[in-house]
Amino acid sequence: MAQKGVQLDQETISCSICLDPLKDAVTIPCGHSYCMSCIQTHWDGEDGKNIHSCPQCRQTFTPRPVLVKSTMLADLVEQLKKTGLGPAAADHYYAGAEDVACDVCTGRRLKAVKSCLVCLVSYCHKHLQPHHESAAFKKHKLVDPSEKLQENVxxxxxxxxxxxxxxxxxxxxxxxxxxxxxxxxxxxxxxERTERQTELVVSREKIQQRIKNKQKDVKVLQQEAEDISCSADEAVEKNHKILTELIRLLEERRRDVERHIRSKEETEVNFHGVCALD
Known part of the structure; x- marks a missing residue:
């Protein structure tokens, strides 16, 4: 919980223009705060239009507001600096090489959290707030951050x-x-997107049903294979018994033949012996 509170304070004291802790903090009429030099530079670029706006909420001010240093915010920044909180504490909020960067941020840009298909702009959490707060952006389509927004033009x-x-x-x-x-x-x-999504859902259901049917077919085939295997084992065992019995019968037949031959030989020997005596 304490760590979450520190992160909240870091956001509170950061300038949305330079993204660093506020330096010579000033609060403009709409309530947003900036580094004095950052907002002055921003307004210097708008002097030719005679309209001065807030970089966050886009509220305009005429004439140019007089900037007065915010003592309370300055004290808060100093207190947090003493705790060791510096710009590096929020490094994970900044856009890296593989991240979609906020198109509104200047200087070191924050990671975008949403892209708008109407504005064709990607926004960080801070700069996205008008889309949530203002009725003018109610019909805008927000999507996950994308670098390919220009493909929609x-x-x-x-x-x-x-x-x-x-x-x-x-x-x-x-x-x-x-x-x-x-x-x-x-x-x-x-x-078209809605219809394609509906078709995709139907197609997915059909594929899932086909997978279920295939799984059933596989189970049937597996059962049939098991049955065939069992039948084959039974057939082998039966054939083995038949072969064993056949071998036994042949062996008995062989012994019978041998006994018959010996008996016949003995008879012939006895017959010749009797004839010799006569």
Whole structure:
């Protein structure tokens, strides 16, 4: 719990522009806080528009607000620095080489937590808040962070491809649907996605059923194999008994023949002996 509290304090005292602990912290009229130099630099770039905005909530201020150092935040930053809390404590929030980075962050960028298919922008947790808090973003479609957002933009008309042409099997934008794809079978991308997902569910169920049937077939085949094996063993055993009995009968027959031959020889010997005496 204590570690979670330290992480919360780190976020509280971090500047969303430079992402480091606040330096000469100032709080602007909307309630968000920044390093004095960071917000000054941000507003210097907007001076030509005569409108000065908050980098987080986009609220605008006219005229340019006067910046006053926040003593309370400055004391809080100093106290946390004494505990050894520094910029490295939040390194796991920063985007690495394999992460999708927030498109709004300046300087060292945070990891994106969501990408918006309407804005075609990826947002970190802080910069995503307006999508959750403002009704203007209610219909925006948020997805997992993606680096391929530009693939959703029509290369011809620079419009988000929110339509799908079933005739040509490709995603198109609204301008395409009334131009080169006019008269084609077109639906919204959301409708096509829903139908594909439904087809996928049905297909998955069929595959699972086929797998179950195959498993049943395998069990049947295994049982048949076991039955055949048992039958084969019984046949071998039976044949072995028959062969043993046949060998025994042949052996008895051989002995009978030998006895018969000996008996015949003895008879002939006796006969010749009698004849010799006569």
């Amino acid at each position: 029509c290369s011809r008309h620079s419009e988000v491809m929110k339509m799908f042409c079933r005739t040509d099997h490709q995603c198109i934008c609204y301008v395409c649907s009334v131009d080169e794809h006019k008269g084609h079978d077109t639906v919204t991308s959301a409708a």
